[in-house]
Amino acid sequence: MASFLDTWLDGVEEGWGIPALLALFVLLWTAFLGIAYLNADLHPDVIEAWVIGRTLDWGGAKHPPLMGWVTHVWTVVFPVRDWSFHLLAMTNAAVALWVIDLTTRRFAKGDKRAIVLLLLMLLPIYQFQAQRFNANSVLFAVWPLAIYCFLRSFETRQVGWAVAAGLAGALAILGKYYSAFLVFGF
Structure with missing residues (x-):
């Protein structure tokens, strides 16, 4: 176990450790959400994002346009399925963590940089609040x-x-x- 951790920490500085961690994060949380919501409908916020994103408008009475634009581009590439929206939500969270890592690497190196990302992954905002792609997320x-x-x-x-x-x-x-x-x- 220690050698795996050492290899991964070396990979953080070599450039592959963080992308591998974020890919695993997206994969595990998308699978978790797919299983957890197997017998449930999508959250109304996600459906709203899809409805707003069906056309590339400049926003509406309720929300500015970015949520709709992102959803539109996503549904052009991926099918309109529950798993696809779970993948969108967790990809959004992973991109957020990656950009935070870009900032972190300016101030911390090695183990400290990895710990910042791992601690952020423990916060509910990057899993439970991020599970619904909406106007806030x-x-x-x-x-x-x-x-x-x-x-x-x-x-x-x-x-x-x-x-x-x-x-x-x-x-x-x-x-x-x-x-x-x-x-x-x-």
């Missing part, structure tokens, strides 16, 4: 991306990162309008 990956781009912009003072931070902030606002407060914090 669409921000799980977008907010960390905006923060990462802002930090890179602040560190490097490069125009490219500033533009990326602005675009990520705009994308966050297209997810939820209250994301403007995130952008104001920049």
